[in-house]
Amino acid sequence: MKRLHIHMAVDDLPRSISFYSALFDAKPAMVKTDYAKWMLEDPRVNFAISTRGRQLGLDHLGIQVENSEELQEVYARLHKAGGDVVEQGATVCCYAKSEKSWIDDPAGVAWETFLTTGESTDYGDGTGERNARVAHEKQSACCAPEVAGGAVASACCNS
Helix, strand or coil, X not given: CCEEEEEEXXXXXXXXXXXXXXXXXXXXXXXXXXEEEEEEECCEEEEEEECCCCCCEEEEEEXXXXXXXXXXXXXXXXXXXXXXXXXEEEEEECCEEEEEEEEECCCXXXXXXXXXXXXXXXXXXXXXXXXXXXXXXXXXXXXXXXXXXXXXXXXXXXX
16 A cells, blocks of 8 residues: 655755644654654655754655555656656665655656665664756756755655
8 A cells, every 4th residue: 555755855854744743643653863853644645854954844746655565656657647657766764774766746856756676773874865866957956955065965855
């Protein structure tokens, strides 16, 4: 069964955790120093927040799947929807290992499709995500603000 994924960029993680915990009437399934995630069943959604966004608010949307067959089904839908699909492949992001692809909707909102394959002890360096999103969007990395000298801070926004 597929699950809608929403990732929001926030500036005050503890305050946001308190707000969303009250809104969802549920504690986060995962809390890190820069990230929190709720795996809700009603509505069925993977809702994540982090302090790693380019700007506050909606960072990206996605569809999380439970197995390889569902992933192939959703990948086929991406190609049918039109636009440039960026196949990122295996990556580590948001404290998880996953397989993913990206596409922008007609309004320019980034959508990811992904299968989580395991946990990670770190957020991920954003390398694969950055390459996929930069190639696709031709702009700075997902969740990685530019720093002095034109370098990009290490981060990603995935799951």
